[in-house]
Structure formats: structure tokens, C-alpha cells
Amino acid sequence: MKILALGAAGFIGSHLTHRLLKEGHIVTAVDLQSEKVAEDLDHANLTFLQQDIRSAGWDLDGLVRDADLVIDLIAYANPGLYLRIPLEVFRLNFLENLKIAEACVRHGKRLIQFSTCEVYGRTAASLQNAAVADPEDPIHATFSEDTSEYILGPVAKHRWIYSCAKQLLERVLHAYGLEHGFNYTIVRPFNFIGPKIDFLPQKEDDIPRVFSFFMDALLNGTPMKLVNGGVNRRCYTYIDDAIECTYRIVENRGGVCDRQIVNIGSPHNEVSIRQMAETMREIYAAKFRDPATPLPEIISVPGEQFYGEGYDDSDRRIPDIAKASTLLGWEPVWGICETLETTMRYYVSERRKTAASNG
Ligand code: UDP
Numbered sequence: 001m002k003i004l005a006l007g008a009a010g011f012i013g014s015h016l017t018h019r020l021l022k023e024g025h026i027v028t029a030v031d032l033q034s035e036k037v038a039e040d041l042d043h044a045n046l047t048f049l050q051q052d053i054r055s056a057g058w059d060l061d062g063l064v065r066d067a068d069l070v071i072d073l074i075a076y077a078n079p080g081l082y083l084r085i086p087l088e089v090f091r092l093n094f095l096e097n098l099k100i101a102e103a104c105v106r107h108g109k110r111l112i113q114f115s116t117c118e119v120y121g122r123t124a125a126s127l128q129n130a131a132v133a134d135p136e137d138p139i140h141a142t143f144s145e146d147t148s149e150y151i152l153g154p155v156a157k158h159r160w161i162y163s164c165a166k167q168l169l170e171r172v173l174h175a176y177g178l179e180h181g182f183n184y185t186i187v188r189p190f191n192f193i194g195p196k197i198d199f200l201p202q203k204e205d206d207i208p209r210v211f212s213f214f215m216d217a218l219l220n221g222t223p224m225k226l227v228n229g230g231v232n233r234r235c236y237t238y239i240d241d242a243i244e245c246t247y248r249i250v251e252n253r254g255g256v257c258d259r260q261i262v263n264i265g266s267p268h269n270e271v272s273i274r275q276m277a278e279t280m281r282e283i284y285a286a287k288f289r290d291p292a293t294p295l296p297e298i299i300s301v302p303g304e305q306f307y308g309e310g311y312d313d314s315d316r317r318i319p320d321i322a323k324a325s326t327l328l329g330w331e332p333v334w335g336i337c338e339t340l341e342t343t344m345r346y347y348v349s350e351r352r353k354t355a356a357s358n359g
Contacts, residue, residue, distance in 0.1 A: 007073035009037045064103040071112045080207025082162040094165040110183045117190045118163040121152040126315040141316035145261040157312035185257040190265025190319045194239030195346035218284045221293040230274030233316040237266040238334035248328040256327040265319030266332040
């Protein structure tokens, strides 16, 4: 297939592009920068366009017209940014993505739109005076694509602008499906993790996702910071599992993913952020530790101090993956410890390479 991959050199995009090329597809990849797809840049079937989709002078319509399938991964998908630049998060994640979707509608092209598990928001069990017998029962945190309700915080908690923008985009795609027969598949990723997830923080004000903060702390012996005690929980999904499922959505045998929303995640890999910090520190001590660097302490910091005003959080989210299993025969295979260790190994080896090249 001729595939137009937008946001192809981000974390998920770079792994997906590699897989698409390996499977023999012809890929036109668009992104702001090419660093994460460096190993594939010379591939005969890859055309890489370095382009900010917000600036004028690129031929979105022409590229969509020439493609058999469009995959849109363009997003600001990092909570630090929802707090700092909420308007830009709305513009990119809704307004700009909408232009891509509408080009697909115009040219009758199938679109795979990456969305987010953040659309589910918070659990009902986390609400004040929640009327649930056992708030710990995973049933309250297990989200299904077509039946779960969404609970977001107030407007003043601007973290939710991301969730809201993505939700609106999903609703517009659904409406185009209803009114114009538009063919899309929406993917809701649950905390994908693996090599190249984020650059480690370089400057005081860099806010990557939690893995990179913890990895940086381990490499430098500085404190691992738990926001509000690290009680919130996530299900981490190894990127190879995620790409396998995504690739089956690309293939879409029998049209099973037409106008479907699909959760991709590892329900058995749930950890609190505190457990994640402790597990990473144990793995680091056992496998990677440089004896010259002390193991970091784990400390708690208030959310608003760490992120600034407007911070709120999703407390717990477990994917219901029955749909991916039924439609695609997919189940994740990577456990949480091997997921963390393999991702950590990549960053340790990158750090050693950088140290060696700096002499
Ligand atoms: N977090 C933390 N310490 C950090 C960075 C993040 O405890 O150094 C917490 C954050 O408050 C959230 C969780 O880790 O509860 C996951 O945050 P991340 O930025 O990785 O993305 P999210 O899963 O919320 O999209």
C-alpha cells in the first residue's frame, strides 16, 4: 500500500514506520524532525518530508489523494504541555487534525486516527461520595470503547483540554462516518512505552513523560519525584505489542476495523507511579548501576508545584481489550518488568554511547 504517515517520526510513528517499511509498504512520512527515523531514512520505499503541518506551503490534499491509507499520529501528547500551552494543544490536536480528516473525507481515503485513553478521563470510583461498594475493584477503572462514560475535571483544570480536543475530534470522525460514509479507525493507546519514548530532560523546564524523568534521575543519582505521592495508576504497554496491534489495524482484513474505535493496551501491566519508580530503581540497581553514582531517593512533590496551576490527573485506567482480541486476534505479550527493563536498557546504552563519543 501507499501510506501517508503524519507524525511519523515521533515515538509511536518511528516504530510504526519501521514496521510498515519492513512489510513492504511505500511510506510518505511527514514530521517536524527526522531523528527518530534516522535508521530508515535511506530506505528506498520511504519519502521523508520535514514539515510543520501548521505552516503554509505543503500539499496536504495532493499527499492524501496519492495515498491508499492515511495514518495521523500528529499530537502534543504530553501532560506537561497541556498545562503550559493549552491553546496550542487544542489547535494542533483538534483544528490541525481536523484538516487532515477533512482531506481524507474529500478524497475518500481511509484514516487511522491516533487518539488517546485520556478521553476516558477519571474513574467514577475516584469522585467524592462515589456510590461504589469496592472502589478498588478494577471494574471501575476498566474502559470500553463503545460503552464507557467519560468524566473530565472542571475547565480551570486545563489538563483536560487535551482529552476534550481528542474527544471532539473522535466525535467529528464519527459524524463524518454517519453522514458521509467516511471510513476511519480510531486508536486509543494506553501508555505505550519503549525505546525512543521521550528525550531525557535537558533543561530545567523540559517536562517529558514520567519514564524519562525517572530514567534521568537514575542515570544522574538525583531524586525520583512522585507527583502527589505517585498514587495514580497506569497500564504500560510495550511498543512492540502496540505496533503489532496497530499493524493488524493497518491490514484491516475483512474491513473489521471500519468505523471502529480500538483500545490498545496491556491490562495486566498496571502499576502505581510509586511502584513504577521502585521497580525501575530495583532493575537499575540489579542490572545497570554505575557504582560511582548513588541510587536516587524517591520523594513526593505536590502536583501544582511540579506542573503548575491547572494540574489534575487521570487516577486509573485499564484497557478493555476484548475488541482488539475479537476483531484482530491480538493480545499483548510483554509483562511490566521486561517492558521497563528493555526500555531502560536502551537509555543506558544511549547514555554510554554519548559518554564514549564525548571522550
Ligand atoms: N509523574 C510523576 N513524576 C514525574 C512525572 C510524572 O509522578 O516525574 C506522574 C504524573 O503526575 C502522572 C503519571 O506520573 O500521574 C504519568 O504521567 P506522564 O507524564 O508519564 O503521562 P500520562 O500517563 O499522565 O499521560
